[in-house]
Amino acid sequence: MPRFPPAGAGVLLHRWLCGQSTASEEVSSTVVAPRYLALIALPCVQAMISYHPMHPINAKGWQLLSAVTRGVPRASLSGNAVSDFVILCSQAMIASMTQCEDNNARSGMYRVFGHTLTLLFPATRFDVIKALIKNCPYHFFTGLLVHQLKEEIDHAWPNVCDNTEETVNFASRKILELLPLFMSSLNFTERSDIIIEGINLYRYLLIKDKGTNYTGAWTSGQMLEVEQHFLRPLEDDLQRMRQSFTLPATEADVRAKLAELRKNGLPDMSNEEFKATNARVVTNIVLVLDLIARVRELAM
Numbered sequence: 001m002p003r004f005p006p007a008g009a010g011v012l013l014h015r016w017l018c019g020q021s022t023a024s025e026e027v028s029s030t031v032v033a034p035r036y037l038a039l040i041a042l043p044c045v046q047a048m049i050s051y052h053p054m055h056p057i058n059a060k061g062w063q064l065l066s067a068v069t070r071g072v073p074r075a076s077l078s079g080n081a082v083s084d085f086v087i088l089c090s091q092a093m094i095a096s097m098t099q100c101e102d103n104n105a106r107s108g109m110y111r112v113f114g115h116t117l118t119l120l121f122p123a124t125r126f127d128v129i130k131a132l133i134k135n136c137p138y139h140f141f142t143g144l145l146v147h148q149l150k151e152e153i154d155h156a157w158p159n160v161c162d163n164t165e166e167t168v169n170f171a172s173r174k175i176l177e178l179l180p181l182f183m184s185s186l187n188f189t190e191r192s193d194i195i196i197e198g199i200n201l202y203r204y205l206l207i208k209d210k211g212t213n214y215t216g217a218w219t220s221g222q223m224l225e226v227e228q229h230f231l232r233p234l235e236d237d238l239q240r241m242r243q244s245f246t247l248p249a250t251e252a253d254v255r256a257k258l259a260e261l262r263k264n265g266l267p268d269m270s271n272e273e274f275k276a277t278n279a280r281v282v283t284n285i286v287l288v289l290d291l292i293a294r295v296r297e298l299a300m
Helices: 006-018 023-033 034-049 056-068 080-099 103-118 122-135 139-156 164-170 173-177 188-207 220-244 251-263 272-300
Strands: none
Touching: 006 034, 006 056, 023 188, 034 056, 034 080, 056 080, 056 103, 056 122, 080 139, 103 122, 103 139, 103 188, 122 139, 122 164, 139 164, 139 188, 164 173, 188 272, 220 272
8 A cells, every 4th residue: 555745645635624515524524633633734734834934745745634623523633643743733834934024924824823723621721832832943933823812811711711721720830830941131132033923922911910810920929020030131122222222313323333243243234224233223222122111000
């Protein structure tokens, strides 16, 4: 009996599921339960999505993932094997979204990605999000993962959620395990998306958890640790950076600054590019300093 590579098997599965009538879909759902079909398809999806976004097999991989997860109930997939498969598949999805240049296609990919995470049992979903935040090589997407974590917390909050597993994993002190993964003051220019989302998440916890302290965010020791090891060092670094990124007064000053940057190994850029970069960095610095002040107002 011939053995197909995962991508080839995925193309055949895509042809069966995505090229059939509604009546045929009903027949396929009675032959294989949706959750088992999704588990069978994950290795195929990973192989297909690993192709470049411009390759037609990549698009078929996303279509296949959307098809096989359509009928799967929320929080129904669990286990170490599922976690490993979803992490590998998610890493392929993240790389594909990062390489995709079409904004509409990328938005559709992100919706499928987010929906796939909701199918995981809460403990499995927590472990997958934790692993992705820890190991994602794309800083801006790590920021999106931190935002996804905020959405999970909001969904799992005790007064709006009757699923205790959701609450135990996403509205409890387990959340504090994740803070060190993104609450770091290092490499602000590269990690600004992560840092901004991280501070927003921490501020959200302080607002959401005031008077209840389900997550432990209001514990005095935890607040002191965040202040001493994250907010204060970050604020000091940003104040120094704000001075160094102040726009030079004249064109001659700009050229001198560019020459200095080139000596330090930074890529060459035009005067206009330098000004635009300066403006973006200064805008982010002002935004983060304002967020730090807002967090401190809450904590007073």
